[in-house]
Amino acid sequence: MFIGNFFAALAYVLHLIFTLYIWIVIARVVISWIQLNPYNPVVQFIYRATEPLLMRIRGYIPPLAGLDLSPAILIFAIMVLDRFLVSTLDQLSMY
Numbered sequence: 578m579f580i581g582n583f584f585a586a587l588a589y590v591l592h593l594i595f596t597l598y599i600w601i602v603i604a605r606v607v608i609s610w611i612q613l614n615p616y617n618p619v620v621q622f623i624y625r626a627t628e629p630l631l632m633r634i635r636g637y638i639p640p641l642a643g644l645d646l647s648p649a650i651l652i653f654a655i656m657v658l659d660r661f662l663v664s665t666l667d668q669l670s671m672y
Contacts, residue, residue, distance in 0.1 A: 581670040588666035595659040606648050
């Protein structure tokens, strides 16, 4: 019973973290469109939180005709990982 509750809570927390990170990536995209002040601490945090993963994706898939697809690919990967890990932990919580 205790282990099942632990897995259920872990699944919930992981889902929240994944969802929050998706929103941070979306904020990064919006910031790139409206060109906010790069010295703003919030903008710097968003760039520092997203750039390492986006840079890795760009290493494999460069921008196509000036269109950077790395945020969309990252969001898709997070959604797949979220679905897999959260579902697995939910199933483990039932035992």
